[in-house]
Amino acid sequence: MSRQLPSIELLQAFLTVAKTGNFGKAGEQLHLSQSAVSRQVAQLERSLDSRLFERHTRKIVLTAAGTSLVPVAEQVIGLLSDASHMLATAGRSVSLRAHPTMATRWLIPRLSDFYRLNPDVTVSVDTAYQSFPDFAFESIDAMITYGTATWPDFEALELWEEELIPVCAPALLAGTTTEEVLKTGRLVDGSMDRLDWRRWDELYPGSTGSNNGHLTFDTLESAIVATTCGQGIALVDPVITRDELHRQQLTRVHPGNITTGARYTLVYPKRVKRSRGFAEFLEWLEQEVAG
Template sequence: MSRQLPSIELLQAFLTVAKTGNFGKAGEQLNLSQSAVSRQVAQLEARLDSRLFERHTRRIVLTAEGRSLVPVAEQVIGLLCDASHMLATVGRSFSLRAHPTMAARWLIPRLTTFYGMHPQVNVSVDTVYHRFPDFAFESIDAMVAYGTATWPDFEALQLWEEELIPVCSPALLAGTTPQELLKSARLVDSSMDRLDWRRWAEYYPDSTGIDNAHLTFDTLESAIVAVKCGQGIALVDAVLTDDELRSGQLVRVHSGRIVTGGRYTLVYPRRVKHSSGFSEFLEWLGQEAGLDAART
């Protein structure tokens, strides 16, 4: 059957002649001579054993067989064009899994810059963070992991190491001093174990009061929102709250900081490192992380 199928060049020549109604105009569109187009149509007619055009002195007219072939040729050529485009863009799209807070506060706002530099690359962001992906079976190409783990079986790009600083809203600080506020204000926790404020008490004893109330959440994002609403003081990642600190929506209430040992790291299988699209993203992400490290 494969020997009987006409080539795409013959179908394209036929369709162009059918639409222009002229061998010469079809040749101009196809960058071929009039005689070359005529020969291609004749070859298609021979292959299909059907007459596709009635040839008159001044014009050509589609036969009934030719008219029935037009939509078929359009569909075949259209499908081939779609497939060609799909293959051309393979590797220009990739999926990334990231922590919801990190994605919302750091990654997604910066993607505007990335798309401005690489408009042909598409990034899908997955925030199902509770599970490390199985790169062999899931449609995830990379993950921004948080923690102290190392990744000997994967490529890894460290973005930044977490440093926690105490912040509050300017309104909460009005009329008092940072020292007085730390002694009396509600301490906002971003994890149910209240680990960060217990660490703070070890590093900076007597900086807080002996009976501060606590407001506890299970995510950093919730804690940041609560603090911006004036509900207390939270220990927050300096990088993830850089915009609020620079704009004055949050203010720092102590010069101390806690280096938790936690790191935000881009982890990915070696096979995707040089793939088109991801390689551009990898270079850009490293530059963005470097700029943040220098600023903070």
Template sequence: MSRQLPSIELLQAFLTVAQTGNFGQAGEQLHLSQSAVSRQIAQLETRLQTRLFERHTRKIVLTDEGKSLVPVAEQVIGLLSDASHMLAAVGRSVSLRAHPTMAARWLIPRLSAFYRLHPEVTVSVDTLYHRFPDFAFESIDAMIAYGTATWPDFEALELWEEALIPVCSPQLLEGTTPEAVLKTARLVDASMDRLDWRRWEEYYPGSTGPDNAHLTFDTLESAIVAVKCGQGIALVDAVLTRDELRSGQLVRVHGGSIITGGRYTLVYPKRVKRSSGFCEFLDWLEQEVTEHNSLEG
């Protein structure tokens, strides 16, 4: 372009003078002297090669050209302001992928504590847990993965290792004993392969009956809901059902547990560790893990 575009400072000075109708008042708002504001307006008029104000003894009045420039200058400065806020927010957000049951039962209830410490950071969570993100092309900072995998190419923070315990509703125990319930009640499965109850029978042979019926789901959350409704006994993650166990909504029916080898792990590329927003989230999550381990110990 042959004509140099005016700077944002000049446009801001123009709008302030247009709103106040006075170089002195505009200078007060802009923290500039009256003469400095006058020079800025003169520079803008020279740059645009047109007069923007009629200068009278007691007041300054917009010319027709000045009136035409006002909405344009407002739009330019408004767009720049919006972009500035948007760019300031980039890096002050955390985008996570997580197992839906883990997200609903463990992560989301704890976010209130995180927001109290870091109200300026936005956290978003998706639950497409069956697909590990391509961090190079997806807008995902980290994934809370579940399983036995190790992560040599990524940074990883182990949250906890899964321990499954048998639980039922207190109503199911009325008039009987935990031992009797285990031998007769329906066994609620949290996966279609019924692997957990097969493992249980290997660890604790004879604790269940020879003819227990099964109720099978494809998610842990569904199994927990079914058990709370009195449908039977389920093997559940002790961490994810801690609130129901403490409140008495669920009751443990055997002292044994199964360590499956599955772990909940925060996995993320090394580059995001220094990102503003994520580094605060990571520090907070490490503290949550430390407190959890101390309570377990």
């Protein structure tokens, strides 16, 4: 070739600046100084003979050429990341990011069946669930998300839509009724905003009391454990708490339920279907959902 191709380091520097909109922040992510990142971008601009950013006093803005380069750089880095990950592993592998409660209670117990069918595939689970992965830079194949977001730029497999039912430990019902417990018991919240119980009261006014106490946690797992220990009544997803309900560690105290609109969804870039092991994992997960 008559023209030398830009290095991956230059493309990575450009893409990080494009996503952060700031040389300093890009340097922090790349563990480089701001000036080093600026030099790399300038070198890439010289190599391509194109100006990629308009540099202003307080911000930088992508030019038309820079905007066109972003998806190309993402694809190049993504493909190289896939190839590097594939060559670095001895066998087939799947790397996931997932909500910790969902991973612990739904996914991990089912992996025994997956391993029985695919003994040579290694699965790793990362529970940094508040951070959606940058698939171009991180060695993450897919994420199991929770919430109401849609994913038009990715492939997505909906696992289930959340419904919540009110439950408590059987010990709380000794000598009383489910109606009385719901009116006088402590309400356990799995999020700091107490949104689920507010939704419940809108749908079933008068089912709770006017002076119920609250026990509030920032995770669903903590709320489930507290409720199982007899500390109050919680609104829980029966899919997530299937074992506790089956073993009668939790008892339903009202026939009603609420649909939150939140969903558990497997989200992944289209290219990851080519990764070794992921196709088998996806097929298995689809069967689990269908079942």
